[in-house]
Structures are given as structure tokens and as C-alpha cells.
Amino acid sequence: MSKLLSNVMNYYAVLAIYKFEMARMRRTLLQSIVTPVLTTSLYFIVFGAAIGSRIQEVGGVGYGAFIVPGLIMLSLLTNSISNASFGIYFPKFSGTVYEVLSAPVSTLEVVLGYVGAAATKAIILGLIILATAGFFIELRIAHPFIMLLFIVLTALSFSLFGFILGIWADNFEKLSIVPALVITPLVFLGGSFYSTDMLPPLWQSISLMNPVLYLVSGLRWSFYEISEVNVWVSLIGVSVFLVICLGVVYAIFRTGYRLRP
Amino acid sequence: MTVIEPEVGSTILSIQQLSKVYAGGFAALKSVSLDIKAGEIIALLGPNGAGKTTLISTICGLVQPSSGRVLVAGHDITTDYRITRSLIGLVPQELTTDSFETVWNTVSFSRGLFGKAPDPAHIERVLRSLSLWDKKDNMLRTLSGGMKRRVLIAKALSHEPRILFLDEPTAGVDVSLRKDMWAIVSELRESGVTIILTTHYIEEAEEIADRIGVINHGELILVEEKRALMAKLGKKQLELELFDPLEALPASLAPFGLELSANGLKLIYTFETTESGENNISSVLEALREAGITFKDLHTSQSSLEEIFVGLVNQPASKPVQGAAI
Numbered sequence A: 001m002s003k004l005l006s007n008v009m010n011y012y013a014v015l016a017i018y019k020f021e022m023a024r025m026r027r028t029l030l031q032s033i034v035t036p037v038l039t040t041s042l043y044f045i046v047f048g049a050a051i052g053s054r055i056q057e058v059g060g061v062g063y064g065a066f067i068v069p070g071l072i073m074l075s076l077l078t079n080s081i082s083n084a085s086f087g088i089y090f091p092k093f094s095g096t097v098y099e100v101l102s103a104p105v106s107t108l109e110v111v112l113g114y115v116g117a118a119a120t121k122a123i124i125l126g127l128i129i130l131a132t133a134g135f136f137i138e139l140r141i142a143h144p145f146i147m148l149l150f151i152v153l154t155a156l157s158f159s160l161f162g163f164i165l166g167i168w169a170d171n172f173e174k175l176s177i178v179p180a181l182v183i184t185p186l187v188f189l190g191g192s193f194y195s196t197d198m199l200p201p202l203w204q205s206i207s208l209m210n211p212v213l214y215l216v217s218g219l220r221w222s223f224y225e226i227s228e229v230n231v232w233v234s235l236i237g238v239s240v241f242l243v244i245c246l247g248v249v250y251a252i253f254r255t256g257y258r259l260r261p
Numbered sequence B: 001m002t003v004i005e006p007e008v009g010s011t012i013l014s015i016q017q018l019s020k021v022y023a024g025g026f027a028a029l030k031s032v033s034l035d036i037k038a039g040e041i042i043a044l045l046g047p048n049g050a051g052k053t054t055l056i057s058t059i060c061g062l063v064q065p066s067s068g069r070v071l072v073a074g075h076d077i078t079t080d081y082r083i084t085r086s087l088i089g090l091v092p093q094e095l096t097t098d099s100f101e102t103v104w105n106t107v108s109f110s111r112g113l114f115g116k117a118p119d120p121a122h123i124e125r126v127l128r129s130l131s132l133w134d135k136k137d138n139m140l141r142t143l144s145g146g147m148k149r150r151v152l153i154a155k156a157l158s159h160e161p162r163i164l165f166l167d168e169p170t171a172g173v174d175v176s177l178r179k180d181m182w183a184i185v186s187e188l189r190e191s192g193v194t195i196i197l198t199t200h201y202i203e204e205a206e207e208i209a210d211r212i213g214v215i216n217h218g219e220l221i222l223v224e225e226k227r228a229l230m231a232k233l234g235k236k237q238l239e240l241e242l243f244d245p246l247e248a249l250p251a252s253l254a255p256f257g258l259e260l261s262a263n264g265l266k267l268i269y270t271f272e273t274t275e276s277g278e279n280n281i282s283s284v285l286e287a288l289r290e291a292g293i294t295f296k297d298l299h300t301s302q303s304s305l306e307e308i309f310v311g312l313v314n315q316p317a318s319k320p321v322q323g324a325a326i
């Protein structure tokens, strides 16, 4: 298998980068798992118990269950971006990136290694959140396959986005500014914790310009078959985003932008 | 990705009119051409900012060339980068390591990155030859600077390269480690590895290189066999200590261009050795005897590579050195 693969691509390089990145996570294993478990529990206690006792049901689903896809999406987006951006930013910052740049690896192989590892971590954390939620509420997943597809596509595309961010950033501020100033607000305003039906009409239309709404809505549909936008629109949207990010990464390596002077 | 082993003596690296202009408009390399034979050790000398690192980085794929091309074992570094890069090992000038990795892991990582199947026996050999074996489970941040430098060499050797670039391998390294490094280089040469190194220590180039290239202001101003270079550019001086002070040089000695010291007690004859070794020493001594000048002592001295080097780089830029083959 590895023999065969190494004929078509530098398989050992992909594996080396992937394992190196996963080892970074293993060093902080406890904190990697405890953090999502703790924050999910907090969300359930605060949002689910406190607010949920006032909001009985949203779209025929209990409030606690309603916010699960939003919680998973929040974690997927922030972790994909931070894992991938840090993964490439740090070697660039410390100088160790010279080795990857001087190695016989193609853009695709570098991306498979770094982005693959970042997405893997994000997916694992997303599933941990799902499992934690199972302690608080009774989980009901109508379309498990579509749910996985959504999770994987989101993790991949936002890890790619994070990878681009890590290459672009030339200081730590830039690295943290996008997740904090863009992603988190978009997630909170994207119907993660409420249905946009509850908003006045003007805000409903504005919300439709928020890309994260499509992600949350699509993922929620895979659970409960309720959605704000057609699930296909969501799926196509996230796929298009994935392709755009791939194109940008390819262009970065072609032109050497911020990597090869 | 199998590559035919380059024959010793054949051209393994061919740099052709390579130029690099950085984004800011700074020309760091100006049409550099150089052929390097398999199994050779070549030392690149040049002052800070001359373009040594830029040259190496371009060949290794870290810097994009502006024009010209580079062939490694006959393969173009841009179109056939998979082949060329797997033949090359690079030890960068800056000490950069991942603090939280162990020596063993970081060296194994490098081997994988360069597309080679795991081979613990090879990694062990490399670590032992660099006296790193007992440190193999240490975190990199617990190593001294000299050890980190060796780890970088081990990483560069992990995938069995045929060409090794050493960018100032002995900067900030103590005398004994420097000697070790020289021993490592000659061991590598035994195994047929071609080595290109940069250094600011002239005695290092003198000690280990077969050929010496001098870069200044982005131009390769000279490349020469070390011995030929020393012989060709090395000035020799003959100093004669006289018994009795001289007021002035006798007319019969005028053609030789002798110098007389201020106190009149020393005669200095400067001559250049040609490749055939001919000079006028015997005629000078003959003329002295005829003029009745006696001397109590004499000695000759030859300029070191260092003096040659300083002489070269202090010449104005873009004027090739006379008689130097480029």
C-alpha cells in the first residue's frame, strides 16, 4: 500500500507532516479533550437550563437539542482555523519551515499533511462535543451521513482557510484577529443559539448574508430536518468555499507569497 | 523517484547565469555561473551580505530565481524539483529547531519529508557519526548550540543526499567542534557526497576545500582550485637582513623593484610565483653579491588565503579579477 502510494506522491512526507502535527495535539491531550467537554457543559447549563426553561421549543425541537449543531459548528470553525493557522504560522515564525520548503513535496502534499491534521483534530473535538451533548439531552440524528459530510467539509474548508491565514499573518495579532473578530460574531449571529424566525424581517434578510448561517442551518437539518435555507444550498455553499480556498492555497505556492521570497 | 547515482567527476551541479532580484529591487545575485563536479568540496567565501545564502537558498528551493537556471544531476530545479531536492541536503545558517521534539523524532521526520521509507539503522548511523546517539531522546531545547548545529546536519543527512550544503557550519562553534566538523566533512567526501559550504574562516576553506569561490556584491568574482589560487595570487616576499645599513639602493639592483626599509637594514623583494615556478631570486642574490652587499639572515613568506581574500573583496565591484577564471 505505502509502496504503491509512494509511486504517485511523496506519501512519506504527507505522513511525516501529519504525524508531526498530530503529535502537537497529543502533547496537550488532556487540555484538548477537557476544554470542549467543559465548555459544552457550560453552554448547556447556561443556555439550555437557564434560557431553555423560558424558550420551550424552537421549530418543534427542545431548546437544548436545538443548540447542539450550533455548538458543534462553533467548535469546528474556531478549532479548524486556529489549528491550521498555528500549524503553519509557527514554523514560519521560528524558521523551521525551511525544511518543508526545501523538501521534494508538492502543494497538495503539504496541504494534505497540515490541513488534514488540523481538520482531523477539529472533527475529533466536534464529535466529543456531540458525545457530551448526549449526556444532557436525548440525541436524535435524522441523517448521520449528511451530518458527517457537513462536519468533514466544514473542518476541511476552514482548516484550509486557517492555513491561508497562517501564511498571510506576519504577527500574532493578525493570527488571532480573524477568529475573534470575524468568526465568533458570525457564529453567534448565524442562528447557532436561536432561529432567525424569531428576528424582525429586516434582520432575517441581513442574516441571510452570513455564511455561517448556511453551515449551522445545514448541520441542523441533518439532525432534525429543520432548516432556514435549503440543505443543498448549504452543501453547495461550503463546497464552493472549499474550492476557493484550495485555489488560493495553490496560488500561494505558485507565487511563493510570504513563503518563498 | 529513483535517481541514477551521479558518477564521481561528472558535473552534479550546474548553475547557469543565475540572478536574483529581491522584491524590494535589490540584486542579490548577478548572473552567477558555476559547475560543480560530483565528489568535490567547494568553499564559498565572501563578506556579509555578499549573496552566499541567497545562492544556496535558490538552489534548494527556498528562494525563487529571477533568471537563469540550475541543473542538479542534469535535472532542472524548477520543473524536476522532486528529483533535485531529494538529492540535496541543506544545513541552514540560522539555528532553527522545534523545541519540543526529540532528536530522534526530528531526524526521522526529515527522512520522511524527503520521501524516504523509515530506516532506523541509517538514522542510528548518522546520529552516532555526529556524536548525538546518547542525546537521541533529548528534547531539542535541552541541547547546546553546537549540538543543535549537529542535529541540523543529522537532519540534512537523514535522507542520504548526494549534495550537501553547509551554510556557515562552524559559525559560533568552538575549536574542537570545528575540528570535528572538518572530520565529518572529510568522511562525507569519502562516501562520495559533494559538499558546498560557506564560511568566514579562511583557514577552514584552506583546510578542507578543493576549490574556492569568492562572492562579492552578488557576483562570483573568482573560482579556482585552492592550490592554484594560492600559487597564482599568493605573493611571496624575500626579506634580507643586512650587516651594514644602506643609504640607498645601488643602481644595479633597480630592475628588481626592491624595497629598502627606513633604517636601511632590511631589503624586501616581493615576487609572484608563476605556475612554472620561475622567479628572479637567484638573479637578485647574484646582483647583491656583485654590489658587495652582505646579509646575516633571510626568510621568505607567502600571503595566506586570508590576505588574498581581503585583497579581492576590497577591489571595486563588478570588475573581474585579472587572470581569474570565472
Ligand SMILES: Nc1ncnc2c1ncn2[C@@H]1O[C@H](COP(=O)(O)OP(=O)(O)OP(=O)(O)O)[C@@H](O)[C@H]1O
Binding pocket: A261, B022, B023, B024, B026, B028, B046, B047, B048, B049, B050, B051, B052, B053, B054, B055, B093
Ligand atoms: N528576503 C530578502 N528580501 C530582501 N533582501 C534580502 C532578502 N534576503 C537577503 N536579502 C539581501 O540580499 C543580500 C545577500 O544576502 P545573503 O543572506 O545572501 O548574504 P550572505 O552572503 O549569506 O551574508 P552572511 O555572510 O552575512 O550570511 C543582503 O544584502 C541581504 O540584505
Ligand SMILES: [Mg+2]
Binding pocket: B052, B053, B054, B093, B167
Ligand atoms: Mg549567509
